[in-house]
Amino acid sequence: MTVKLPEWTRGNGPEPDVVLASRIRLARNVRGLPFPHQMSDDQGRALLETVTGAVRRIERDWHLTLERLKDLTPLDRQFLVETHLVSPLLVSEPIRQQAVVMDERQSISVMVGEEDHLRIQVLMPGLELSEAWNVANRLDDALEVELDYAYDRRLGYLTAFPTNVGTGLRASVMVHLPALVLTRQAPAVFTALAQMGMVVRGLYGEGTEAQGSIFQISNQVSLGRSEEELVHNLTMVAEQVVGRERLARQQLERNAAVFVADRVGRAFGILRHCRILSSDEALRLLSEVHLGIELGRLPPFADATFSQLVSMTRPAVLQKMAGRELDPGARDTLRADVIQEHLKNA
Amino acid sequence: MTVKLPEWTRGNGPEPDVVLASRIRLARNVRGLPFPHQMSDDQGRALLETVTGAVRRIERDWHLTLERLKDLTPLDRQFLVETHLVSPLLVSEPIRQQAVVMDERQSISVMVGEEDHLRIQVLMPGLELSEAWNVANRLDDALEVELDYAYDRRLGYLTAFPTNVGTGLRASVMVHLPALVLTRQAPAVFTALAQMGMVVRGLYGEGTEAQGSIFQISNQVSLGRSEEELVHNLTMVAEQVVGRERLARQQLERNAAVFVADRVGRAFGILRHCRILSSDEALRLLSEVHLGIELGRLPPFADATFSQLVSMTRPAVLQKMAGRELDPGARDTLRADVIQEHLKNA
Numbered sequence: 001m002t003v004k005l006p007e008w009t010r011g012n013g014p015e016p017d018v019v020l021a022s023r024i025r026l027a028r029n030v031r032g033l034p035f036p037h038q039m040s041d042d043q044g045r046a047l048l049e050t051v052t053g054a055v056r057r058i059e060r061d062w063h064l065t066l067e068r069l070k071d072l073t074p075l076d077r078q079f080l081v082e083t084h085l086v087s088p089l090l091v092s093e094p095i096r097q098q099a100v101v102m103d104e105r106q107s108i109s110v111m112v113g114e115e116d117h118l119r120i121q122v123l124m125p126g127l128e129l130s131e132a133w134n135v136a137n138r139l140d141d142a143l144e145v146e147l148d149y150a151y152d153r154r155l156g157y158l159t160a161f162p163t164n165v166g167t168g169l170r171a172s173v174m175v176h177l178p179a180l181v182l183t184r185q186a187p188a189v190f191t192a193l194a195q196m197g198m199v200v201r202g203l204y205g206e207g208t209e210a211q212g213s214i215f216q217i218s219n220q221v222s223l224g225r226s227e228e229e230l231v232h233n234l235t236m237v238a239e240q241v242v243g244r245e246r247l248a249r250q251q252l253e254r255n256a257a258v259f260v261a262d263r264v265g266r267a268f269g270i271l272r273h274c275r276i277l278s279s280d281e282a283l284r285l286l287s288e289v290h291l292g293i294e295l296g297r298l299p300p301f302a303d304a305t306f307s308q309l310v311s312m313t314r315p316a317v318l319q320k321m322a323g324r325e326l327d328p329g330a331r332d333t334l335r336a337d338v339i340q341e342h343l344k345n346a
Numbered sequence: 347m348t349v350k351l352p353e354w355t356r357g358n359g360p361e362p363d364v365v366l367a368s369r370i371r372l373a374r375n376v377r378g379l380p381f382p383h384q385m386s387d388d389q390g391r392a393l394l395e396t397v398t399g400a401v402r403r404i405e406r407d408w409h410l411t412l413e414r415l416k417d418l419t420p421l422d423r424q425f426l427v428e429t430h431l432v433s434p435l436l437v438s439e440p441i442r443q444q445a446v447v448m449d450e451r452q453s454i455s456v457m458v459g460e461e462d463h464l465r466i467q468v469l470m471p472g473l474e475l476s477e478a479w480n481v482a483n484r485l486d487d488a489l490e491v492e493l494d495y496a497y498d499r500r501l502g503y504l505t506a507f508p509t510n511v512g513t514g515l516r517a518s519v520m521v522h523l524p525a526l527v528l529t530r531q532a533p534a535v536f537t538a539l540a541q542m543g544m545v546v547r548g549l550y551g552e553g554t555e556a557q558g559s560i561f562q563i564s565n566q567v568s569l570g571r572s573e574e575e576l577v578h579n580l581t582m583v584a585e586q587v588v589g590r591e592r593l594a595r596q597q598l599e600r601n602a603a604v605f606v607a608d609r610v611g612r613a614f615g616i617l618r619h620c621r622i623l624s625s626d627e628a629l630r631l632l633s634e635v636h637l638g639i640e641l642g643r644l645p646p647f648a649d650a651t652f653s654q655l656v657s658m659t660r661p662a663v664l665q666k667m668a669g670r671e672l673d674p675g676a677r678d679t680l681r682a683d684v685i686q687e688h689l690k691n692a
Contacts, residue, residue, distance in 0.1 A: 258679060262621035269615030275608035333604060 003320045005312070006083050006106035006123060011305030013126015017294050018242040020174040020214065020307050021084075022129045024136040024231070027159045027168035028118040028143070029150040035160035036113050044097035044113060051112050054146035055101050062103060062139065066112075069098040075325060078316035084123065084174075085109040108139060115160045116168075118143070125307070127238050129171050133231045156223070166223030171234045174203070175241055176306070178213040178291040179248035182263070186213075189244055193217060198237055203283070203310075212283035212310065213291075217241065253295060264292030272343050277336040282313040286339070304342040312338055349666045351658070352429050352452035352469060357651030359472015363640050364588040366520040366560065366653050367430075367471055370478040370577070372486050373505045373514035374464040375496040381506040382459050390443035390459060397458050400492035401447050408449060408485065412458075415444040421671060424662035430469065430520075431455040454485060461506045462514075464489070471653070473584050475517050479577045502569070509566070513573050517580045518564030520549070521587055522652070524637040525594035527559045528609070535590055539563060544583055549629070549656075558629035558656065559637075563587065599641060610638030618689050623682040628659040632685070650688040658684055 008021040029035065030050060033043050048068075055066050069077060069091060077091040086100050090111045101110035111119040120143070122136040150158040157168035164170070180186040190200045203214040217238065219230050252260045267288035271277075277285075290306040292298035301309060311317050313335050319326050322334055354367040375381065376396060379389050394414070401412050415423055415437060423437040432446050436457045447456035457465040466489070468482040496504040503514040510516070526532040536546045549560040563584065565576050598606045613634035617623075623631075636652040638644035647655060657663050659681050665672050668680055 258621050262682075265619035265621055266616050269617075269619030270612050271615075272619075273611035273615030275604050275611055336608075 003317075003323075004106065005308055005317075006085055006109075008084070008107065008123040008125050009305060009307040009311050010125050011307050013124055013128045015127040015238075015242050016125070018175055018177070018245045019127040019238060020176055021123055021125055022127055022132050022238075023084075023121060023123045023172045023174070024129065024132040025170045025172070026118075026120040026136055026140050027116040027157065027164045027170075028120060028140070028147075029158060029160070030117050031148045031150045033117065036115065036117065037160065039113075041096060047113065047117055048097040048099060050147065051099070051101075051118065054143055055110075057146055058142045062108070062142065064101050064103055064108070064110075066099055066101045069100065070095045075316050075319055079320050080109075082314035082316050083311050085121075086111055087114060087119075090114045108135070110139075116164070118147075127173060127235065127242070129173065129231045129235050129238070133169075133171070133227060137227070163221055163223075166221075167225070167227050167230065169227050169230055170218050171231050172216050172218035173234065173238045173241075174214060174216050175238070175245070176212075176214050176287065176290065177241070177245050177248075178287055179252050180245050181213045182260075182291075183248045183251060185244070185248055189241065190215075193237065193241075196237060197221060198234070211280070212287035214283075214287065214310070249291075249295060260291075260295065261297060264288050264295070264297055268292060268298055268343070271336075271339050274336050276332045277313075277339065278332055279313055279315055279318075279335065282335055282339060283310060286310055286313070289343075299344040301342045302344050309339065309342060349663075349669075350452065351654055351663075352431055352455075354430070354453065354469040354471050355651060355653040355657050356471050357653050359470055359474045361473040361584075361588050362471070364521055364523070364591045365473040365584060366522055367469055368473055368475045368478050368584075369430075369467060369469045369518045369520070370475065370482040371516045371518070372464075372466040372482055373462040373503065373510045373516075374466060374486070374489070374493075375504055375506070376463045377494045377496045379463065382461065382463065383506065385459075387442060393459065393463055394443040394445060396493065397445070397447075397464065400489055401456075403492055404488045408454070408488065410447050410449055410454070412445055412447045415446065416441045421662050421665055425666050426455075428660035428662050429657050431467075432457050433460060433465075436460045454481070456485075462510070464493075473519060473581065473588070475519065475577045475581050475584070479515075479517070479573060483573070509569075512567075512569035513571070513576065515573050515576055516564050517577050518562050519580065519584045519587075520560060520562050521584070521591070522558075522560050522633065522636065523587070523591050523594075524559040524633055525598050526591050528606075528637075529594045529597060531590070531594055532559075535587065536561075539583065539587075542583060543567060544580070557626070558633035560629075560633065560656070595637075595641060606637075606641065607643060610634050610641070610643055614638060614644055614689070617682075617685050620682050622678045623659075623685065624678055625659055625661055625664075625681065628681055628685060629656060632656055632659070635689075645690040647688045648690050655685065655688060 033047055052066055055064055080086040081088050081091055090098055097113050099112040107123055109121045120136055120140055122132040124132045152158055156166040159165050159168050177186060180189055193200055197220045199218050199220050201216045202211050219234055267285040271285045286309050289298060293300050315331055318331055318335055379393055398412055401410055426432040427434050427437055436444055443459050445458040453469055455467045466482055466486055468478040470478045498504055502512040505511050505514050523532060526535055539546055543566045545564050545566050547562045548557045565580055613631040617631045632655050639646050661677055664677055664681055
């Protein structure tokens with residue numbers, strides 16, 4: 001595995017000041033095999049063979065590669081989790097027949113043997129749900145030619161977990177909301193989102209604590225609506241959140257300019273001059289510096305996007321970049337070095 | 347009152363890496379008048395007249411000026427406290443007949459009407475107790491020609507508080523011990539000092555908490571020893587503390603280089619880029635940056651000594667420099683500006 005960060009981290013999509021990435025995920029299962037949590041080893045092998053055959057027949061058109069998780073080192077697996085290409089569930093022990101199918105740019109990643117037989121994912125930078133849906137839909141069509149999906153005329157696609165039945169679609173956006181967090185408006189916004197049927201989670205899905213003020217917003221239910229409706233719906237919601245965050249940034253500049261200047265200045269000063277940096281602190285400080293950049297108070301990161309820096313400071317990505325395993329102490333000093341390479345002097 | 351910082355802040359004395367300043371204080375009282383806490387207003391006026399007369403007769407030789415505290419603004423009085431020229435007790439209400447006599451360079455300050463009738467103080471930068479004692483002794487002799495001191499052949503100079511009886515001398519050194527604090531050796535060193543009859547207090551005498559790792563070490567008792575013995579004694583003690591602190595700095599560099607680099611780097615980064623800074627945080631961060639400078643890890647302060655910067659960030663000194671009274675919010679932003687003028691880029 002080369003140390004290439006996935007496409008979504010390039011940060012060049014629409015509304016990049018707030019929306020870091022968009023993701024479409026389709027849950028699909030192959031008819032005639034139990035869901036993964038009930039599969040025997042033989043059935044797991046059968047699934048993997050079936051999927052491998054299907055992928056092989058479309059891999060040239062789609063530039064796909066299938067990798068079995070047991071052929072990856074624990075570090076490589078953790079890299080995939082930290083860059084959001086696979087879920088923590090896929091890499092959790094025991095590793096048997098799980099696999100991941102990715103394209104060259106790592107904007108496509110299909111998890112094999114996670115909660116469902118297939119989880120087709122498309123990740124793109126910025127607010128790009130429609131385009132991500134188009135890609136996911138075409139890949140789904142291509143796979144459906146090769147695979148016999150479990151489908152019910154009345155219910156739609158059958159899935160391991162009931163809330164995914166129907167379209168099997170989950171759309172989500174990863175958003176950076178530092179101003180809504182600083183102005184303490186985030187809880188009210190999240191309550192409103194929940195009332196609209198949206199789920200809000202943290203950067204790595206660990207509840208709604210503001211780790212670096214990065215949140216994932218996704219649709220709760222996929223039954224009873226068309227895919228286009230779901231995608232349109234979340235796009236509208238995301239646009240509203242973008243508007244709220246931009247307004248909060250203006251409020252901060254208008255009502256608390258010195259407070260903000262102090263806050264982002266301190267974050268910049270620490271990142272610029274520290275020698276030991278944990279991944280949690282890196283995330284928090286990068287978030288504040290990025291706010292400073294978006295407000296025009298700090299110079300842009302050099303040769304890296306915010307999303308890339310956030311990814312690069314995670315433990316496994318950092319070690320993959322270093323080309324070797326490092327103990328936590330060595331990681332904390334390397335992390336400081338890596339960030340400082342990308343900080344221009346204010 | 348012009349905004350001139352006293353001589354002791356110039357930082358150019360012996361052992362300047364550890365000893366910020368040396369002070370000699372002589373407690374003296376005029377025969378025939380009760381101690382200040384028992385004086386009537388009339389007696390207070392009589393004391394002030396007597397002292398004013400004496401000072402007038404020697405002021406040309408000594409370049410002295412007498413100022414009555416009631417002629418100073420509260421800000422001017424607080425300035426004198428913050429720069430260690432007078433004690434908090436002298437400026438505490440009610441302000442009646444108290445006065446302060448200072449020389450041009452503010453290395454001499456005689457408090458009139460504090461705990462004793464006269465507190466003759468000489469402050470010098472670095473470890474300079476002998477020289478400070480010489481100056482204090484000559485000034486004391488000059489005043490003794492003009493004033494009838496309360497003196498007992500057997501006890502020595504009589505003072506309001508029993509522990510000062512005898513020579514009336516208290517010698518003290520202001521030391522910066524960041525490495526002893528960081529390596530947690532300070533408590534053991536202070537215990538040893540207490541066993542040698544020394545008192546250790548914080549920067550403004552408020553217990554032994556490590557405010558900016560600056561401490562004042564002084565002799566406890568002045569009875570039964572000659573002035574020269576007391577001065578020599580504290581000088582020896584101070585030399586030992588200097589040695590211990592230097593050793594601790596070497597230990598830090600040898601055993602915890604990255605930890606120290608991180609610590610002083612963060613302090614520098616925050617001071618360099620913050621916009622809001624309290625006086626307590628300024629003291630703490632300046633202390634760590636100064637350690638970084640002493641270790642050769644950071645460039646020296648520009649156009650200011652550590653002692654000057656510590657003084658300049660205190661509330662009243664800061665406002666005197668600004669030429670006007672400022673609310674706490676305005677002070678906190680000005681403080682950040684002032685420090686940043688004196689920080690070169692690392």
